[in-house]
Amino acid sequence: VPRRPTLRDVAERAGVHPGTASRALDPALPGRVTEVTARRVREAARELGYAPDPIARTLRTRRSGLIGVLIPDLMNPVLPPIVRGIEETLWDAGRAVVLADTDNDAARESTLLAELQARRCEGLIVATATRTSEAVRALAGGDVPAVLVTRDVDDADLPLVAGDDAAGVMAAVDHLTGLGHDRIAYLTGPLELSTTIVRLQAYLEAMSSSGAEPLVRHGEAFTAAAGRRLTAELLDDRDDVTAILAGNDLMALGVYEALAEAGLRCPADVSVVGHNDMPFVARLQPPLTTVAIPQREIGGAAARALLRRLDGGAADADLRRLLPTRLVVRGSTMRRP
Amino acid sequence: VPRRPTLRDVAERAGVHPGTASRALDPALPGRVTEVTARRVREAARELGYAPDPIARTLRTRRSGLIGVLIPDLMNPVLPPIVRGIEETLWDAGRAVVLADTDNDAARESTLLAELQARRCEGLIVATATRTSEAVRALAGGDVPAVLVTRDVDDADLPLVAGDDAAGVMAAVDHLTGLGHDRIAYLTGPLELSTTIVRLQAYLEAMSSSGAEPLVRHGEAFTAAAGRRLTAELLDDRDDVTAILAGNDLMALGVYEALAEAGLRCPADVSVVGHNDMPFVARLQPPLTTVAIPQREIGGAAARALLRRLDGGAADADLRRLLPTRLVVRGSTMRRP
DNA sequence: TTGAAAGCGCTAACAA
DNA sequence: TTGTTAGCGCTTTCAA
Numbered sequence: 001v002p003r004r005p006t007l008r009d010v011a012e013r014a015g016v017h018p019g020t021a022s023r024a025l026d027p028a029l030p031g032r033v034t035e036v037t038a039r040r041v042r043e044a045a046r047e048l049g050y051a052p053d054p055i056a057r058t059l060r061t062r063r064s065g066l067i068g069v070l071i072p073d074l075m076n077p078v079l080p081p082i083v084r085g086i087e088e089t090l091w092d093a094g095r096a097v098v099l100a101d102t103d104n105d106a107a108r109e110s111t112l113l114a115e116l117q118a119r120r121c122e123g124l125i126v127a128t129a130t131r132t133s134e135a136v137r138a139l140a141g142g143d144v145p146a147v148l149v150t151r152d153v154d155d156a157d158l159p160l161v162a163g164d165d166a167a168g169v170m171a172a173v174d175h176l177t178g179l180g181h182d183r184i185a186y187l188t189g190p191l192e193l194s195t196t197i198v199r200l201q202a203y204l205e206a207m208s209s210s211g212a213e214p215l216v217r218h219g220e221a222f223t224a225a226a227g228r229r230l231t232a233e234l235l236d237d238r239d240d241v242t243a244i245l246a247g248n249d250l251m252a253l254g255v256y257e258a259l260a261e262a263g264l265r266c267p268a269d270v271s272v273v274g275h276n277d278m279p280f281v282a283r284l285q286p287p288l289t290t291v292a293i294p295q296r297e298i299g300g301a302a303a304r305a306l307l308r309r310l311d312g313g314a315a316d317a318d319l320r321r322l323l324p325t326r327l328v329v330r331g332s333t334m335r336r337p
Numbered sequence: 338v339p340r341r342p343t344l345r346d347v348a349e350r351a352g353v354h355p356g357t358a359s360r361a362l363d364p365a366l367p368g369r370v371t372e373v374t375a376r377r378v379r380e381a382a383r384e385l386g387y388a389p390d391p392i393a394r395t396l397r398t399r400r401s402g403l404i405g406v407l408i409p410d411l412m413n414p415v416l417p418p419i420v421r422g423i424e425e426t427l428w429d430a431g432r433a434v435v436l437a438d439t440d441n442d443a444a445r446e447s448t449l450l451a452e453l454q455a456r457r458c459e460g461l462i463v464a465t466a467t468r469t470s471e472a473v474r475a476l477a478g479g480d481v482p483a484v485l486v487t488r489d490v491d492d493a494d495l496p497l498v499a500g501d502d503a504a505g506v507m508a509a510v511d512h513l514t515g516l517g518h519d520r521i522a523y524l525t526g527p528l529e530l531s532t533t534i535v536r537l538q539a540y541l542e543a544m545s546s547s548g549a550e551p552l553v554r555h556g557e558a559f560t561a562a563a564g565r566r567l568t569a570e571l572l573d574d575r576d577d578v579t580a581i582l583a584g585n586d587l588m589a590l591g592v593y594e595a596l597a598e599a600g601l602r603c604p605a606d607v608s609v610v611g612h613n614d615m616p617f618v619a620r621l622q623p624p625l626t627t628v629a630i631p632q633r634e635i636g637g638a639a640a641r642a643l644l645r646r647l648d649g650g651a652a653d654a655d656l657r658r659l660l661p662t663r664l665v666v667r668g669s670t671m672r673r674p
Numbered sequence: 675t676t677g678a679a680a681g682c683g684c685t686a687a688c689a690a
Numbered sequence: 691t692t693g694t695t696a697g698c699g700c701t702t703t704c705a706a
Contacts, residue, residue: 006699017677022701034675055401055457056699058392059682065456066435074417074424077616084411087438091449096456098403099436101424112428118388119402119433253620279414283590285622343683354693359685371691393683396698 005048014044021045025052058120067095067306068116072104072128077249077278078295079127082149085299086125093307095122102128110135117144123306129153130192145309149302152194159309161302161321165195165275166202168291168325172245172273173206175289175327180336181243181271185215187230187255189222189247196247199275203245215241222247227254235262242270242336249274249281249290252332256284271333286331294323342385351381358382362389395457404432404643405453409441409465414586414615415632416464419486422636423462430644432459439465447472454481460643466490467529482646486639489531496646498639498658502532502612503539505628505662509582509610510543512626512664517673518580518608522552524567524592526559526584533584536612540582552578559584564591572599579607579673586611586618586627589669593621608670623668631660 011021016037024033024041033041044050058064067090071079087097098121100112109128113135116124124146129136131154139146140156148160176184186203189196200216207214217234219226227246231254234241246252252274259266266272266286274281277292301321348358353374361370361378370378381387395401404427408416424434435458437449446465450472453461461483466473468491476483477493485497513521523540526533537553544551554571556563564583568591571578583589589611596603603609603623611618614629638658 007701008699018699019678019701020676023676026701032675037675051451051455053457053699054455055392055395056682057701059396059684059699060701062682064392074421075616080411080417083436084438087411087436088440091437091452096435096437096452098433099420099424100428100433101421103425115428115433119391253617256620279412280590280617280621283593283621344685345683355683356685356694357692360692363685369691374692390683393698394685396700397683397685399698 005050007050007052009048010041010044010050013048014041016041062120064120064122065095066098066119066121067303068098068100068113068119068121068124070100070102070109070112070116070124070126070128072102074099074101078150078276078293081295082127082299082302085296085301086149086303087299089300089303090307093303095307104128106130106133106135109133113139117142123147123310125149125302125306127151129194131194131197132192145306147302147306147309149298150195154194157319159305159319159321161298161305161323162195163293163295163298163325164322165198165291165293165325166205168275168293168327169199169202169245170206171325171327172275172289172291173203173210175329176243176245176271176273176333177210177212179243179271179333182210182212183215183238183241184212184243184245185217185234185238185241186245187227187234187247187251188216188218189226189251190220191218193222199247219247219251222250224250224254224257227251228258229254231255231258232261235259235264243273243333244270245273245275247275249276249278249288252281252288252290253284267332267334269337271336273327273333277328282330284332289330289333290328291325292328293325298323342387344387344389346385347378347382347387350385351378353378399457400459401457402432403435403456403458404640405435405437405450405456405458405461407437407439407446407449407453407461407463407465409439411436411438415487415613415630418632419464419636419639422633422638423486423640424636426637426640427644430640432644441465443467443470443472446470450476454479460484460647462486462639462643464488466531468531468534469529482643484639484643484646486635487532491531494656496642496656496658498635498642498660499532500630500632500635500662501659502535502628502630502662503542505612505630505664506536506539506582507543508662508664509612509626509628510540510547512666513580513582513608513610513670514547514549516580516608516670519547519549520552520575520578521549521580521582522554522571522575522578523582524564524571524584524588525553525555526563526588527557528555530559536584556584556588559587561587561591561594564588565595566591568592568595569598572596572601580609580670581607582610582612584612586613586615586625589618589625589627590621604669604671606674608673610664610670614665619667621669626667626670627665628662629665630662635660 011018127149129151137156217230274290281288348355464486466488554567611627618625
C-alpha cells in the first residue's frame with residue numbers, strides 16, 4: 001500500500017535530516033537553511049506529493065487549525081449567508097470550520113461549547129448567545145478566543161460583530177413617518193435576545209423624537225405564528241394602527257396573515273416593515289419593505305476579527321463592530337390612507 | 338499555569354501506569370481491567386477534570402472523529418435542511434462536522450476534498466457531485482469512506498442518498514394530466530447534474546405513458562433567471578402550452594415572472610409545478626404546487642449510511658437509497674382552461 | 675547551517 | 691490483569 005509520504009520520506013529523498021526538511025519547508029523562516037538545500041527539499045516534497053500532517057503538527061504546536069462555529073438553527077434563513085461568510089474567510093486563511101447547531105437549546109449550547117473546546121478548536125464564533133447565557137459569558141475569561149455574531153450577551157467583554165439594527169429601525173420609522181404614519185406599532189421578538197432589545201430601543205427613540213406615541217407588543221419568538229397572534233391582538237385593541245414594524249421578516253409573514261384574516265389590505269390599509277431581508281421576501285405579495293443586513297459580510301468580518309485575535313491582535317481594539325444596514329423599500333409600505 | 342491534566346496525571350494520582358489508565362477509561366473494553374482499579378482511575382480522572390486529548394488520540398489511532406461535509410453553496414435553500422440533518426445525526430454519534438463550501442467551483446471541489454482528507458476526516462459526505470467530477474469519482478477507490486447526497490456521479494460505486502425525484506415528477510405529471518393538461522412543458526436544470534437527468538427521464542416516461550408529446554427546454558442553471566428566459570422563449574414558440582413543470586422551485590420563480598410579463602395568469606392560463614418545496618414557496622402568489630423532498634431526513638440517512646460504513650458495514654448493502662417524495666398541491670395548478 | 679534527540683499525549687503490542 | 695515499550699509525524703531545542 002502506497003502510504004502517504006511523511007517528512008521522513010522527503011528528508012530521505014533529499015538526503016537531509018528530517019529536522020532540516022522541516023525547517024526548509026517552513027515558509028516563516030527564510031534564511032534558516034541554505035537556498036540550495038531548501039530547493040532540494042522542496043523538490044523532493046513536490047515529487048513525492050508531500051503534504052504535512054496537520055494532526056501531528058497540531059500535537060506538537062497546539063494549534064489545530066479548527067474553528068468552532070456555534071449556531072442556533074441553520075434552518076433560520078438569516079444564518080446560511082452568515083455561515084457562508086465565516087466559512088469562506090476561514091478556509092482562505094487555512095482554517096477549517098467545525099459546525100455545531102444548538103437547535104435553540106441552552107443545555108445543548110453549553111454541551112457543544114465544551115465539546116468544541118475538547119476537540120481543540122483554536123477559536124470560536126458564537127451566534128447562539130442569549131443575553132443571559134452563562135456558558136457564553138464564561139468564554140470571556142477562557143483561553144480560547146471567541147467572537148459573537150449578531151447576538152450579544154450582557155455584561156461580558158466579548159467582541160461582537162453585527163448589523164447596525166438600530167440605524168435600520170430608525171430608518172424604517174423615518175420612512176413611515178415620512179409617509180404620514182404616526183400610529184406605528186412594533187412587534188418584538190423574545191426579550192432574552194439582544195437583537196430584540198436593540199431594535200426595540202431604536203424604535204422607542206425614533207418614535208419619541210418624532211413625537212409619536214409608541215405602541216409595543218412582545219412576542220415569544222421570532223416566528224410567523226407570533227407575528228400573526230400579536231397582530232390579531234393588536235387589531236382587536238386598536239383600530240387606528242396604520243403601520244406595523246415587525247421584529248423580523250418571519251414575524252412580518254405572520255402580520256400579512258393576520259391582516260388578510262381581518263379583511264385588511266397591505267399596504268392600502270396597513271403598511272408593514274420587516275427586518276433582515278431574508279431570501280424571497282421580495283417575491284411576497286406585496287413585496288416586503290424591510291431592513292437589509294449584510295449577512296455574508298457580517299460572517300466575514302466576524303471571522304476576520306477572530307483571526308486577528310488568534311494572531312495576537314489587541315483584545316479590545318474592535319469590540320462591537322456594527323456593519324451598515326439599509327432600508328429596502330418595496331411594496332408593503334405606502335402613504336397613510 | 339494550571340495545565341490541563343493528561344493521562345499521566347490521572348495515572349499518577351490513581352497509582353497506576355498510564356497504559357492501564359488508558360484501558361480503564363476505554364468504554365469499549367470492559368473486563369480488560371479490574372473493576373477496582375477502573376473505579377480508582379475514573380475517580381482520579383473526575384477529580385482532575387481530565388478529558389482525553391483528541392489530537393493525540395487521532396495521531397495514534399488515525400481516527401479523528403471528524404466528518405467532512407462538502408456542499409456546493411449553503412445559500413441554496415435546499416441545503417440548510419440537509420446539512421442540519423447530517424449535523425445532528427453525526428453529533429449524536431460523537432462525530433463532528435467540518436463544513437466546506439465549493440461555491441459551485443470544480444477546482445475548489447478537488448482542493449477541498451484533498452484538504453478534508455489531509456485533516457484526517459474519517460469520512461466524507463459530498464453534495465457537490467456533477468456527473469463527471471473526477472475528484473468525486475476518485476473517492477470510490479480511496480481509503481476514506483464517502484457518501485453522496487442528492488447529486489450522483491456517473492460510473493462510480495459510491496453510495497447515494499437522495500429523494501425519489503422520479504416518483505415526484507411522475508406524480509406531478511399525473512396531477513396535471515388528471516386536470517386535463519396535455520401540453521405540459523418541462524424546463525431542465527444543467528445537464529451535468531444527475532438530478533436534472535433523473536427528473537427529465539421521469540417526465541419523458543410519464544408523458545409517453547400518457548400519450549402526450551414531450552416539450553423540453555434546457556436551462557444552464559437551476560436559477561430564477563434561467564426559468565424566466567426559458568419560459569419566455571417557450572411562450573414565443575408555442576402558444577398552446579397550458580402547464581409548465583420547472584426543474585426546481587427557483588426556476589418556477591422565474592416562470593412566474595415570465596408569465597406575468599407575457600400577461601398570462603397562473604394558474605388560470607398556465608399551471609406551474611416546482612420541485613423541492615423550499616421554504617416560503619407556500620407564501621408566493623399563487624402558492625406553488627411542488628414536489629416536496631424530505632431534505633432533513635435525507636441528510637440524516639446519508640449520515641447514518643456513512644456511520645454504518647465507518648463501523649465496517651457492507652459497502653454494497655445500501656447503494657442508492659431513495660427517500661419518498663410527495664407532491665404538494667397548492668394554488669399554482671388548476672383544471673385546464 | 676545542519677544533525678541529533680526529545681517529546682507533544684495517547685494507544686496497542688508485547689511481556690511479565 | 692498490569693507494566694513496559696515503542697511510536698503516530700511533526701517541530702524545536704541543543705550541539706556540532
